[in-house]
Amino acid sequence: MIMKKIDRREFLGRTGIIATGALFATKVINNLSPVDAQGMLKLPLGFQAWTIREMLAKDFPGTLKIMYDMGYRCIEMCSPPGYATAGFGPLTKYSAQEIKKIINDAGLTCPSSHYVMNELRNNLDERIKFAIDSGQTQMILSSFGLPRDAKLSDWQKSAEELNKIGEKVKNAGLQLGFHNHHTEFAMLEGKLIYEELMNWFDPSLIKMQFQVAVISIGYKAVDYFRKYPGRFISAHFADWSSETKREAPAGKGVVDWKELISSLDTGGVKNVFVEMGFDTFKETADYLLNL
Numbered sequence: 190m191i192m193k194k195i196d197r198r199e200f201l202g203r204t205g206i207i208a209t210g211a212l213f214a215t216k217v218i219n220n221l222s223p224v225d226a227q228g229m230l231k232l233p234l235g236f237q238a239w240t241i242r243e244m245l246a247k248d249f250p251g252t253l254k255i256m257y258d259m260g261y262r263c264i265e266m267c268s269p270p271g272y273a274t275a276g277f278g279p280l281t282k283y284s285a286q287e288i289k290k291i292i293n294d295a296g297l298t299c300p301s302s303h304y305v306m307n308e309l310r311n312n313l314d315e316r317i318k319f320a321i322d323s324g325q326t327q328m329i330l331s332s333f334g335l336p337r338d339a340k341l342s343d344w345q346k347s348a349e350e351l352n353k354i355g356e357k358v359k360n361a362g363l364q365l366g367f368h369n370h371h372t373e374f375a376m377l378e379g380k381l382i383y384e385e386l387m388n389w390f391d392p393s394l395i396k397m398q399f400q401v402a403v404i405s406i407g408y409k410a411v412d413y414f415r416k417y418p419g420r421f422i423s424a425h426f427a428d429w430s431s432e433t434k435r436e437a438p439a440g441k442g443v444v445d446w447k448e449l450i451s452s453l454d455t456g457g458v459k460n461v462f463v464e465m466g467f468d469t470f471k472e473t474a475d476y477l478l479n480l
Contacts, residue, residue: 230450230461230477233262233298237425237464242267242276244467249280253295260474264292265329265423265462266302268316285322293324300460301327301423303368306334306347309354317361327422327460328358329366329398341378341385348389355394366422368398374408383408387417396422396457402436402464404444405429411448414456421456425464426473436465438472446480 236256238245244252253264266288269280283291292299302325308316309330320328333347355365367390373383387397399410399421414421428442429435439446453461463473 232461234260234474234477235263235265235460235462236261237265237462238267241467246276246279250291250295253297257296259471260478263298263300266299268302268304271305271308285319289323299324301325301329303329303331305331320363327364327366329368331368344382345389348386352391352394359394364396364422366396366398369400371403371406374403374406392420398423400425402427411452414452418455419457421458423460424458425462427465438469440476
């Protein structure tokens with residue numbers, strides 16, 4: 190890897206918001222099936238900006254071109270103001286329209302971005318405008334920012350608050366989503382947090398972004414796409430090696446990619462974003478685009 194990998198959970202903790210964590214298309218078409226008749230991926234392959242934030246901050250247009258040349262066709266951003274202290278600060282110099290132009294000029298689209306809870310709570314109107322002006326159709330909450338000793342009632346209260354935020358986002362013509370980390374797949378007071386969230390979220394207001402990396406603790410995206418059909422807006426692609434106990438390029442780990450891709454339509458998934466270390470991106474794209 191070309192940089193130290195710090196996950197969003199560590200970032201949110203450091204900033205005092207302690208958290209639990211190639212087909213070219215010029216636009217995302219919401220009714221496009223993510224797979225073809227053979228089960229092959231036909232959504233534009235995307236990537237999450239988090240793991241290459243230092244590269245993006247140093248050379249935004251150049252890094253986007255590198256990703257395009259690998260076969261990626263869309264990017265999921267992290268809100269520059271919300272993630273300013275985590276490496277995205279240099280991108281705050283760009284307006285939303287400038288960000289959109291730079292991304293589009295590289296041959297990519299930006300249908301989605303991650304946001305932290307405090308900016309949705311305190312700066313929602315501004316962030317909605319940023320999302321619209323930069324061409325996004327989805328706003329994804331990366332974490333509630335709850336402390337590690339939060340009770341189940343704290344999770345429920347946050348879920349109810351997010352439903353209210355989601356209503357305003359929906360009224361603006363956008364879709365709000367929730368991204369899980371490993372922590373949501375922990376037992377708390379005898380219940381699996383993720384299952385409780387699925388009960389508390391209003392399906393019409395909050396769609397889920399599934400982090401496939403939880404395969405490392407025994408949870409398969411396919412199982413949840415089938416159990417909760419239509420409730421997912423996107424997925425973060427990752428693979429994991431049971432031998433090295435580390436992330437691995439797609440096809441070199443335990444994920445059954447044909448099974449996963451064939452289940453995207455059932456889950457309702459509209460976008461997929463690879464989120465792993467930079468050194469896995471090329472091999473992952475080659476595998477997924479030729480599966």
